[in-house]
Amino acid sequence: MHPILETRKLCHVYSQGTPFEQTALHDVDFTAYAGEYLGIIGHTGSGKSTLIQHLNGLLKPTSGQVLFDGTDIWSDPAVTRQTRFQVGLVFQYPEYQLFEETVYKDISFGPKNMKLDEGEIDRRVRQAAEFVGLTEAQLAKSPFELSGGQKRRVAIAGVIAMEPRVLILDEPTAGLDPVGVDAILGNIRDYHQATGATIIMVSHSMEEVARTVERLVVVNDAVIPFSGTPREVFRHGAELETMGLGVPQMTRVFLRLRQLGVDIDPSVYTVEQARDAILAAKGVG
């Protein structure tokens, strides 16, 4: 697999040289491969937000490198700017960054900054709106007339419209009702399948990432203690608990069953897998 984004020995220290000095990242080696659906988990203050802000050059490393397609993104200001367009970043609660008179104009803010021509901007805005399920009529509305969930979709469309090769989303489902959560996750999955872009989703909900991502990176106390497929990561159940992250409910049930002496595979994390594992254990499946 081709690594699209890499960090090498990435360190970031906030307020260096003051009494408020704080190390947010320490010698982090992180890799995202082209086309994968990657999850980053960590509790509040673990350094995950600092990490993603390095990936598109919003924060400059205190030391270490960030490579996009093998090039150091800080090697040249033009490269840094290009990286911002290639690596789209959707912040937490992105609906608070909307500012234009109409939804259409707000989505076109990114493409306009890329200096694309009118026709291309129009195509991208409409396509991005379609990905997130916004209707033609909504494009002409003021973003402030929409509901919370709709506003969030507008904000996500604003980043998708830049057609980034890597799309990073920081807790895209925070504060939404279950229907809204499913809709947003569905939109992201559709985008991933249709464009083949790399998706990096930051979350602290194990249930959510377990359902969606192909690979997981755990961030804790400024380092990455482990990464791998959800199945591999959830084997570290006990360590995850001490990090305050916890494992999906199904995994917890199965870990406990094992402790009780039931011979069963503990690396399950969805209801379907649980069903199969139980059937296998009973010798039915």
Add this chain to the structure above:
Amino acid sequence: MALKDITLGQYFPGNTPIHRLDPRTKILLTLYYIVALFTAEFLLTYALMFLALASGIAISKVGAKTILRGMKPVVLIVVITALLNLFYTPGTPILSFWIFTLTVEGIWAAFFMTVRILMLITGTFLLTYTTSPILLTDGIESLLGPLKKVRVPVHELAMMMSIALRFIPTLIEETDKIMSAQKARGADFETGNLFQKARALVPLLVPLFISAFRRADELAVAMECRCYHGGEGRTRMRQLKYTRADWAVIVLGLLGCIAITVMGHFGL
């Protein structure tokens, strides 16, 4: 995160005798000090006041470094004031070139003006460094209390000030976040001419205003839910109380003030 590094409240928590003084004492003392500073005209009186200020700083444990760092933004003003005084005070000329004339009186005037401004700033800094913003507004509200009789909305003004102070860090954080979000969409806040830079601020200011209004709305509702209805009959969790140390300092300050005025009369 350059924005976050700005210290606006500039309060340095501590537990020194100066920190423990009643905020009203400190405000009154600072007022005496400012008045005395502008009545004092001679070396000895300045030396006296400098002594008072220096011992205040020493007791408060704020540190000379912090005080000096606070001076940085006013250096330019001080330099300009000093230069103007130096060359534009009429008196006995020492040397003159082009349109500038250096006079003996000018040198003295520049010296005193510089000392005066620096001491003024240091003195007021000592107040804000050792008093938390909340205590400061409580103190102001209590001192202005008598004005309530002539229908000045003292409590409301103090409440507005507390709320404003409380939300400065929140707004700075919010600005930082929105700026990053718009930069991620290719917004450029740094380059371009003045007009372009002003235009670039629109994507920052609109969301910032909207969120400020939203916060204000939420805060108003939260306050009403807890039956806030202005200052009338409102009691406090933290009661301000003058201690013996406060009275001592107030009397000492008053005496110092009188002494300086008297000394001024005798040309000291």
